[in-house]
Amino acid sequence: MNESSSPTKILMTLGQEIVKALHERRFPMLEIPDRRTSNIVFDEDSNSYVLGPSRNIRDSSNVKHVKRFAQLTWVASFAKNLLQASRTSSLRDLYYSSEAFGVGFTDQSESDRIVTDLECVTGLPRESFGIYPEEHSSIYGEAVMRYTVSGYEGKEIDLTISPDGLPVGPALMTAEPLESNAEVVLAVESGGMFSRLIETKAWKRFKAVLIQLGGQPPRSIRRLMRNLHVTLDLPVYIFTDGDPWGMHIAKVITSGSANSAHIKDLTIPHAKWIGVTPDDIIQYSLPTEPMSNADLKRLDELSRDVRYSESEWQTHIQQFKKIRIKAEQQAFSRFGMDYVVDAYLSTKLD
Amino acid sequence: MNESSSPTKILMTLGQEIVKALHERRFPMLEIPDRRTSNIVFDEDSNSYVLGPSRNIRDSSNVKHVKRFAQLTWVASFAKNLLQASRTSSLRDLYYSSEAFGVGFTDQSESDRIVTDLECVTGLPRESFGIYPEEHSSIYGEAVMRYTVSGYEGKEIDLTISPDGLPVGPALMTAEPLESNAEVVLAVESGGMFSRLIETKAWKRFKAVLIQLGGQPPRSIRRLMRNLHVTLDLPVYIFTDGDPWGMHIAKVITSGSANSAHIKDLTIPHAKWIGVTPDDIIQYSLPTEPMSNADLKRLDELSRDVRYSESEWQTHIQQFKKIRIKAEQQAFSRFGMDYVVDAYLSTKLD
Numbered sequence: 080m081n082e083s084s085s086p087t088k089i090l091m092t093l094g095q096e097i098v099k100a101l102h103e104r105r106f107p108m109l110e111i112p113d114r115r116t117s118n119i120v121f122d123e124d125s126n127s128y129v130l131g132p133s134r135n136i137r138d139s140s141n142v143k144h145v146k147r148f149a150q151l152t153w154v155a156s157f158a159k160n161l162l163q164a165s166r167t168s169s170l171r172d173l174y175y176s177s178e179a180f181g182v183g184f185t186d187q188s189e190s191d192r193i194v195t196d197l198e199c200v201t202g203l204p205r206e207s208f209g210i211y212p213e214e215h216s217s218i219y220g221e222a223v224m225r226y227t228v229s230g231y232e233g234k235e236i237d238l239t240i241s242p243d244g245l246p247v248g249p250a251l252m253t254a255e256p257l258e259s260n261a262e263v264v265l266a267v268e269s270g271g272m273f274s275r276l277i278e279t280k281a282w283k284r285f286k287a288v289l290i291q292l293g294g295q296p297p298r299s300i301r302r303l304m305r306n307l308h309v310t311l312d313l314p315v316y317i318f319t320d321g322d323p324w325g326m327h328i329a330k331v332i333t334s335g336s337a338n339s340a341h342i343k344d345l346t347i348p349h350a351k352w353i354g355v356t357p358d359d360i361i362q363y364s365l366p367t368e369p370m371s372n373a374d375l376k377r378l379d380e381l382s383r384d385v386r387y388s389e390s391e392w393q394t395h396i397q398q399f400k401k402i403r404i405k406a407e408q409q410a411f412s413r414f415g416m417d418y419v420v421d422a423y424l425s426t427k428l429d
Numbered sequence: 430m431n432e433s434s435s436p437t438k439i440l441m442t443l444g445q446e447i448v449k450a451l452h453e454r455r456f457p458m459l460e461i462p463d464r465r466t467s468n469i470v471f472d473e474d475s476n477s478y479v480l481g482p483s484r485n486i487r488d489s490s491n492v493k494h495v496k497r498f499a500q501l502t503w504v505a506s507f508a509k510n511l512l513q514a515s516r517t518s519s520l521r522d523l524y525y526s527s528e529a530f531g532v533g534f535t536d537q538s539e540s541d542r543i544v545t546d547l548e549c550v551t552g553l554p555r556e557s558f559g560i561y562p563e564e565h566s567s568i569y570g571e572a573v574m575r576y577t578v579s580g581y582e583g584k585e586i587d588l589t590i591s592p593d594g595l596p597v598g599p600a601l602m603t604a605e606p607l608e609s610n611a612e613v614v615l616a617v618e619s620g621g622m623f624s625r626l627i628e629t630k631a632w633k634r635f636k637a638v639l640i641q642l643g644g645q646p647p648r649s650i651r652r653l654m655r656n657l658h659v660t661l662d663l664p665v666y667i668f669t670d671g672d673p674w675g676m677h678i679a680k681v682i683t684s685g686s687a688n689s690a691h692i693k694d695l696t697i698p699h700a701k702w703i704g705v706t707p708d709d710i711i712q713y714s715l716p717t718e719p720m721s722n723a724d725l726k727r728l729d730e731l732s733r734d735v736r737y738s739e740s741e742w743q744t745h746i747q748q749f750k751k752i753r754i755k756a757e758q759q760a761f762s763r764f765g766m767d768y769v770v771d772a773y774l775s776t777k778l779d
Contacts, residue, residue: 166766167628169621175762178716213620217565217596230630231592240590242581243598246567248624250592270563271519274598278517280580366528412525416516 086207090159093201097152106140109148112199112341119340121385126348127335128386130199137196146183150193151200153182158197158208165229167209167249170194195341204342206252206299216300217244217270218251219277220288222259222307226250242277244291252299256310259288263428264307266290266350268319268328272408272419281420285428288313295328298339304332305347315347316428321355322370322405323377326395334386353427357398360406363423366413367404374405436557440509443551447502456490459498462549462691469690471735476698477685478736480549487546496533500543501550503532508547508558515579517559517599520544545691554692556602556649566650567594567620568601569627570638572609572657576600592627594641602649606660609638613778614657616640618669618678622758622769631770635778638663645678648689654682655697665697666778671705672720672755673727676745684736703777707748710756713773716763717754724755 100107112118113133120131139148157176161168168176173194174187184190194205205211222238228250235257238245245251265287267273273291276282282289290304307313317332319325329352339345360367370378381387382396399405411419450457462468463483470481489498507526511518518526523544524537534540544555555561572588578600585607588595595601615637617623623641626632632639640654658665667682669675679702689695710717720728731737732746749755761769 167624168766169624169759171619171621171757171759172625172762172766175716175757175759176766178760178763179765211624215567215593215620226592228592229628236591241586241595242576242578242600243565243596245591246593246596248593269521270565271521274517274519274561275522278579366525407521407525409519409521409525410528412522413528415529416518416522416526 086201086203087159087162089201089203090155090162090208093155094152094159106138107148108136108138108140109151109200110134111137111196114195114199114341119337125346126333127346128337128340129335130341147193147196150177150182150184150190151196153177153180154190154193154197158205158210161209165209167211169211169213170205171213173210199341202341202343204298204302204345206249206302209249211249211252211299212297214293214297215246215248216293216296217273217291218247218288218300218303219244219273220259220282221261221286222288222311223257224251224254225257226254228253238288239282244273244277244289247300247303249299252303256307259307259311259313260286261288261311261313262286264288264290264304264313264315265424265428266292266296266304266315266317266332268292268294268325268408272318275416276420279417279420281424284420285424287428292317292319292328295324295331298342298345301332301345301347304350305345308347308350315350317350317352318354318408318424318427319352320405320407321357321360321365321410323374323381323396323399325355325408326352326399327377327381330381330386330392354423355406355408355410356395357402359423360402360404363411363414365406365410367406367410370399370403370405375400375403436551436553437509437512439551439553440505440512440558443505444502444509456488457498458486458488458490459501459550460484461487461546464545464549464691469687475696476683477696478687478690479685480691497543497546500527500532500534500540501546503527503530504540504543504547508555508560511559515559517561519561519563520555521563523560549691552691552693554648554695556599556652559599561599561649562647564643564647565596565598566643566646567623567641568597568638568650568653569594569623570609570632571611571636572638572661573607574601574604575607576604578603588638589632594623594627594639597650597653599649602653606657609657609661609663610636611638611661611663612636614638614640614654614663614665615774615778616642616646616654616665616667616682618642618644618675618758622668625766626770629767629770631774634770635774637778642667642669642678645674645681648692648695651682651695651697654700655695658697658700665700667700667702668704668758668774668777669702670755670757671707671710671715671760673724673731673746673749675705675758676702676749677727677731680731680736680742704773705756705758705760706745707752709773710752710754713761713764715756715760717756717760720749720753720755725750725753 097107118133317329447457468483524540667679
C-alpha cells in the first residue's frame with residue numbers, strides 16, 4: 080500500500096479538508112454514498128453488489144445533520160488513534176469509548192452505523208482501521224501464514240498446529256498466505272462438521288484448507304478465504320445446511336451482501352455451493368424437517384433476488400419450493416460417522 | 430487411569446450386566462441417580478452441588494421405561510464405538526446417528542438427556558466417551574500443553590502461538606498442562622475483553638493465562654481451568670459483566686451448576702470473582718443500564734440459592750437490588766482503551 084492510499088493518510092486528508100473549511104469560515108460537508116437498497120446495483124463485472132451513483136450530503140450547517148457529522152469525525156479520530164498505536168478495537172469497545180466524549184450514541188447500533196459511514200466516506204473497510212466485530216470463525220489445513228500484527232510481525236504459523244482449529248481474529252485475518260500443500264478451500268457451515276472433517280483427516284484426503292463459517296460468516300473469514308483463493312489460487316467450495324439460509328450463506332460469499340455492498344474485494348464469484356442441495360436431500364434420503372413459514376417466505380424473497388437470477392440457482396429455489404423440506408449438513412451421520420466424507424464429499428469434490 | 434475404571438471397561442461391564450440378565454431370562458434394569466432439583470444437595474466438603482441418595486429404577490419390563498432403556502443402551506454402544514475408534518462426536522451428530530437405528534429420539538434435547546443418563550449410570554462425563562457440544566471457548570498465555578488426541582499424541586503446543594487465542598475443543602481440553610510462566614488464570618466473559626488483554630500484553634504484565642468464557646462457559650473450559658489450577662497450582666480469577674448473569678458465571682465455576690451436579694472434578698471452590706461488582710459500578714462511575722425485570726427476578730432467585738449463602742455474596746446481591754443498574758466489563762473503555770488494564774485490573778489483581 081503506498082503512502083497516499085494508506086488508511087492513516089486517508090483519515091488525515093479527511094480531517095484536513097474539514098479543518099480547511101473551518102479556516103475559510105465555511106461549514107464543512109461530506110459526501111456519503113447512499114446506502115439505501117434503491118442505490119444498490121448489481122455489477123456484472125465483479126458479479127457482486129455495489130453501491131450506485133446516488134450520494135447524500137452531510138452538511139454541518141444543517142441542524143439535522145450536525146450530530147451525525149460530529150459523530151463521524153469522532154469515529155475517524157478514534158480510528159486514527161488506533162492506527163497510530165497499532166491497536167485494534169471491537170465495535171462494542173468503540174461504542175463505550177465514545178461515552179467520555181459526549182458524542183451521544185444512543186446505542187451500539189448507532190455507532191456501528193457511523194462506522195459504516197466512515198467506510199463509505201473513505202472507501203476502506205473498518206478492518207483497515209483495526210475495528211472488528213467479536214465473532215470468530217475457524218480454520219484448519221496445510222497452509223502456512225505470516226502474521227503482520229504488532230508483536231508477531233514476520234512470525235509464521237502452520238494452520239495444522241492446533242487440532243481444534245485456529246480462530247480467525249484480527250491477527251490471522253491480516254496475515255499473509257505463504258504456501259500451501261492444499262488444492263482447495265472447503266468452507267462448512269457448522270462447528271460439528273468442521274471438527275468431523277479434521278478428525279477424519281478429510282483435509283488430507285481432499286487436500287483442503289477447512290473453514291468453519293459458523294452460520295452467515297463475519298467479513299474477516301470472507302476476506303481470508305478470498306485471500307487464500309487469490310494468493311494461492313485455491314478454488315473455494317461451500318458446504319452448508321440444505322435450506323434457504325444455508326444456500327444464502329454461499330450466495331453472500333460468491334456475490335456479496337447488501338450490508339457490505341460498499342466494501343471492495345470481499346466476494347469470490349467463482350466459489351461453488353456444493354450442497355446440501357434439494358436434489359441431495361432426495362437422492363441421499365436424508366432425515367429432514369418440514370420447512371417453516373419463515374423458510375418458505377425466505378425462498379420467495381430469494382427467487383426475486385437478482386443475485387439468484389442464473390438458472391442453476393432458480394432451479395434450486397424451485398426444487399426447495401416443491402419438496403418443502405430441509406436437511407442439516409450433519410444429517411448424513413444417519414448413515415454412519417464417515418459417510419459424509421466417504422460418500423458425499425468425495426463425490427462432490429471429484 | 431487403570432484398566433478397570435477405563436470408560437471402555439465401564440461401558441462393557443454395563444453391557445455385560447444387561448446381557449447376563451437376558452441370559453438368565455430376567456428383564457434387565459438400571460439404577461439411575463435422580464436428577465430432579467429435590468435430589469440436588471450442597472456438599473460442604475467440595476463446596477459444590479452434588480446428587481443426593483435418591484435413585485430411579487429404569488425397568489425394561491415396564492412399558493413406560495422400555496423406550497428410554499433401549500435408547501440408553503444405544504447411546505452406550507455408540508459411545509463404545511467412538512472410544513474404540515478413538516473418535517469424537519458432537520451431541521448433534523449423535524442425534525443424527527441414531528436415526529438409522531430406530532431408537533426414536535423425537536429431537537436432540539431427548540438424545541442429550543439420554544447422554545446425561547449415561548453419565549449418571551457410569552459416573553463419567555460424556556467427554557470421557559468423546560461426546561462434546563459445539564461451543565468453544567478460547568485460551569491464550571504462557572503455558573505449554575501436551576496433546577493426547579489421536580494424530581497429535583505427545584505434541585506440545587505453546588498457548589501464545591496464535592495471537593487470536595486458541596479454541597478449547599476436544600484436543601486442548603484433554604491435553605496435559607506441562608509448564609507455565611504464568612502465576613494466575615484470568616477468565617473473562619467477553620471476546621472483546623479477551624482480545625484487549627492479549628493486545629495490551631496484560632497477560633505478560635499480570636503473568637496470566639487468559640481464558641475467554643463466552644458467557645456461561647461450556648464444561649470443556651471449566652475442566653481445563655480446573656486442570657491448570659490443580660496441575661500447575663494457578664489461582665483462578667473471574668472477570669465478568671456487572672449483572673446477575675455475570676455474577677452467576679463466576680458462581681457456577683466455583684460451586685457448580687444444577688445441570689452438571691452429577692459430574693465430578695469440575696468446580697474450582699477457590700476461584701475468585703473480581704467483578705464487575707456493584708461496588709465497582711459506583712466507585713468507577715461506569716456507564717450503566719437500568720436492570721430489566723428479568724435481571725431483578727434473577728437476583729431474587731440467586732438470593733434464595735444456597736450457593737450464595739456466604740455473606741460476601743449476599744452483600745453483592747443486596748447492593749445490586751439497591752442500585753438496580755448494571756454495567757458491562759467493556760464499559761471501562763469509557764476512560765480510554767487501557768484503563769481496564771492500568772487502573773481496574775491492576776488494582777484487583779494486586
